Amino acid sequence: MSSYADRLKALREQLKRDRLDGFVVPLTDEHMSEYVGAYAQRLAWLTGFQGSAGTAVVLPEAAAIFTDGRYTIQVRQQVSADHWEYVGVPATSVSSWLGVHAPDGGRIGYDPWLHTRAWVEEARKALAEKGAELVAVNTNPIDAVWPDKPQPSDATLAVQSDDLAGKSSPAKRAEIADWLAERKADAVVLSALDSIAWAFNIRGTDVSHTPVALAYAVVNADGTADFFVAEEKVTDEVRKHLGNAIRIHDRSAFAPALQGFAGKRVAADPGSAVAAIFDALDAGGAKVLALRDPVILAKAIKNPAEIAGQKAAQARDGAALSRFLKWFEETAPQGGLTEMSAADKLREFRDQTGALKDLSFDTISATGPNGAIPHYKVTDESSLPIELGQLYLVDSGGQYADGTTDVTRVMPVGEASDEMKDRFTRVLKGHIAIATAIFPDGTTGAQLDSFARRPLWEVGLDYGHGTGHGVGSYLSVHEGPQRIAQPYYPGGQSLEPLREGMFLSNEPGYYKAQEFGIRIENLVLVTKQLISGAEQKMLGFETLTFAPIERTLIKPSLLTEQERHWLDSYHAEVLRILGPQLSGDELAWLEAKCAPIG
Incomplete structure (x- = not known):
């Protein structure tokens, strides 16, 4: 599409087809990453904003872009004031803005793979005061109107040697297992890309400038793990490095696998695990423990x-x-x-x-x-x-x-x-x-x-x-x-x-x-x-x-x-x-x- 105005128009037309009265576009991916791969640069594609933190909201007659004080000048240089209102956070949150500007009784869409559960609850509450509804979409409407959207990287994984890591992956997973035992939990979901890279001593090139691979993992109380990644990315060297205690699955199997923990106590980080992960665990009958990812402090x-x-x-x-x-x-x-x-x-x-x-x-x-x-x-x-x-x-x-x-x-x-x-x-x-x-x-x-x-x-x-x-x-x-x-x-x-x-x-x-x-x-x-x-x-x-x-x-x-x-x-x-x-x-x-x- 030739201009950002055309892209905004195309999105609004898609929202009409999807029977939505608005949509929220965060700058993140399904791992709540700060820096994201080209395939996830939806905010930049829609608005032209090149910063590393921001969110946009598109309504039928209004559109706003939300940035903090680091980007006050930059957002005005890169995003047209003819089509977008500039809103500063944290003074005004996305949820509070929606609570004022959303149409009465409207349906505001969001992608549950791009937001935390806390944000969903906050936005839902703000919209309810106007009789409006927050609606999870199965397909992101931007993807439907982005004609040349890049595909996720297919680069192979690399091993980070124990000499450089300072601790082997089995030793790290044993510490995670001890953490689970202390909490009487059966498993923990790791969705932050750097947590996975650290825990398994692997690196990748799926995100510019950050050596991580697009993957998910579940570490179990016995120290074994299930690793969800596009299988063509796993070389023989990486497979040998991961060993028999790590079961490799295709990345597409992650969401269905979350529904297989009926009656189990499963930890997930409310800060880095998206709403869709919690929803899938709930739907499968798991007892979900909202706890900080045990890798975060160990890695730091x-x-x-x-x-x-x-x-x-x-x-x-x-x-x-x-x-x-x-x-x-x-x-x-x-x-x-x-x-x-x-x-x-x-x-x-x-x-x-x-x-x-x-x-x-x-x-x-x-x-x-x-x-x-x-x-x-x-x-x-x-x-x-x-x-x-x-x-x-x-x-x-x-x-x-x-x-x-x-x-x-x-x-x-x-x-x-x-x-x-x-x-x-x-x-x-x-x-x-x-x-x-x-x-x-x-x-x-x-x-x-x-x-x-x-x-x-x-x-x-x-x-x-x-x-x-x-x-x-x-x-x-x-x-x-x-x-x-x-x-x-x-x-x-x-x-x-x-x-x-x-x-x-x-x-x-x-x-x-x-x-x-x-x-x-x-x-x-x-x-x-x-x-x-x-x-x-x-x-x-x-x-x-x-x-x-x-x-x-x-x-x-x-x-x-x-x-x-x-x-x-x-x-x-x-x-x-x-x-x-x-x-x-x-x-x-x-x-x-x-x-x-x-």
């Missing part, structure tokens, strides 16, 4: 092999990024660079490591006003020339077999303004506050978030995203349950206690609309702190990411003595770790970048 607390792998990946990635930063500093002022060509060049440096499997997300390569869009995605259409007087923000990462990286640096093109330097230094102060934080075991990310914001708050500034997210081990670059953010901030709650062994990002920022953006991001590891005289277990962070922080953007006068010490110590470690990987002009450049701040 990294073992020694995963920590060692992450450090190796970070050292490799930091050298590639540093080579790029040197190249950028020398090339950008000459003109001719664009956001897209810079991103492509950074990919080249990572490819040269010989170990890159994929990027960990689409590189945020943003200059000038695009830098003020925190989750900006460069395209051929949006790519701006990189010009003198601008700040260039690059947020990027790589997927390596031994670790997942995510790092943000900012570079000036020519001379930066005093305002830019002030804001950069305040963001740096916030970054250092998180990096040096010491806190009791049991502290949540919500309790730490304000540490990063204080230097900005002191001059009336702030930023509209969380300060840190969890990171997987050759898995999702955004991993729960840990976060550093204000309570109930867009993107998920941040009330999970931080535990020794967790990876998180440390990424405060500042964004001046239409002018520039600043973010400084390193990954950190939660570690035990040995403090003489301490009366309880104390934790802190070990920085994992090593690449120079641009010294020409720093106002030393704004830094305390302790902050200068941290910066100098950090740069000394950057030089120690990256120096042996560089030589000649590249090494000389790094040495200059890592000199004491003075």
